[in-house]
Amino acid sequence: MLDIKELRQNYEEIMRRLSLRGEDFSSLEGVLKQDDRRRQLIQELEAMKAKRNEISKKIGQYKREGKDVSEILQSIEDNKAAVVKMQTELSELERAIEHTLLMTPNLPHKDIPFGKDEDDNVCLRKVGEIPRFDFTPKPHWDLAKALDILDFERAAKIASSRFVIYKGLGARLERSLISFMLDLHTEKHGYEELLLPYIVNEASMIASGQFPKFKDDVFALTDKRGLYLNPTAEVPSINLHRDEILDGASLPKRYAAFTTAFRQESGSAGRDTRGIIRLHQFNKVELIKFTQPENSYNELETMLANSETVLKKLEIPYRVIELCSGDLGFGMAKTYDIEVYLPSYETYREIGSISNAEAYQARRGNIRFKRDKDAKAEFVHTLNGSGLAVGRTVVAIMENYQQADGSIVIPQALRPYMGTDIIKQKENDHV
């Protein structure tokens, strides 16, 4: 959320930076007018309240002294109605202002490339060798079918389309990757492991930036409490410290969390319908940081490096993309995407996204810190990154490590977890 005071003081500059996103934000002009009226109302209202408090105090005093109170009671009659009226107008204004601010995205960081959409993103580097095959590489769904490690038909029977069942070494591969990633980040990169609720409430959705704007993207439960299936680990983990004032000495806080994410994907009908690239339910290891503002961009770089390490150790080719202003996520000031090379697509596909939200989520979720005991509370910066998307890592391994006979070699780093170095077709397989 943007700070209304900053918007008031720096209107031109903020509008200029917002416009880099390529959308229309003229509605913010109205917010300034509403804010003027709001402040005027607060002054009038508080003056009346001050008067009322004073008179009430006097009434108490008179009563104790046994004096007559009817005259003084009379004098406050008009006050009462006026207070109610002003209070009503004020809360309506506040609600309207808040709604607009909640619908307004974060300011893009000054240094990120300007652009309209993903075509203007900038490739920073390519890492790893793109595998060369002396046969035609197969897409992961074909490989999976022959190996009998993924089952889409039965998943559709049990749930619906865009779900999958992992079987045998397929399931083991997913589980191994989760452990591998968590072990790496907790043991080598200094993150603390979290295992979070998969169900979150509305306040959490608002704080992390999903609501109110992206309500259609999530699964809502019918439970009367207003609960939703977690669309990304960012939601439960950012909310870990909602409405808290953290000790500055405890920053940065670094967390790694395995979660299962659930998404409607309603805007993606027809896209990535085959395989496990885009599912309603998928697993992810997420990295989260709460930092002091001056350190957040350093922490962003190390977080990116931490995510890259996963792919380096798995020896999967990838590239790092810096998102341009027009492709930037709603709540983020700066984002790197990591994309893995997929032979069947003959291109790179996103496998992780590493972002700095600066104070945007902290303001929504009231997440602050104090530099020392007597200091004023300041908003932290929040960062989140994939470390990585597990299902897509499975895809990357299957496709990049496939052999001519359709078997899949397990990356060296993963073998201790897998207990085998290859996934191959079972003998006497009768499916």
Place this chain on the structure above:
RNA sequence: GGAGGAAUACCCAAGUCUGGCUGAAGGGAUCGGUCUUGAAAACCGACAGGGCGUGCAAGCGUCGCGGGGGUUCGAAUCCCUCUUCCUCCGCCA
């Protein structure tokens, strides 16, 4: 699911029945001081924090006793509602 109980500042805790001099007694912790070679003890002093508004600032006002709403001139105190926690019963991995 049923029956009870609770939520007050960093912690403990009084106040709630009977609304007003209570933005909140008392204790602990913490910080500062006296004493001491040093420390402890004892004694003295300080000790809501935060949001919002206003102001160059000091300050002033407002809101704030789990959250939200209501009654009232006035609410920690009365009413409604939600949340969380505890005890017991039932069910259950």
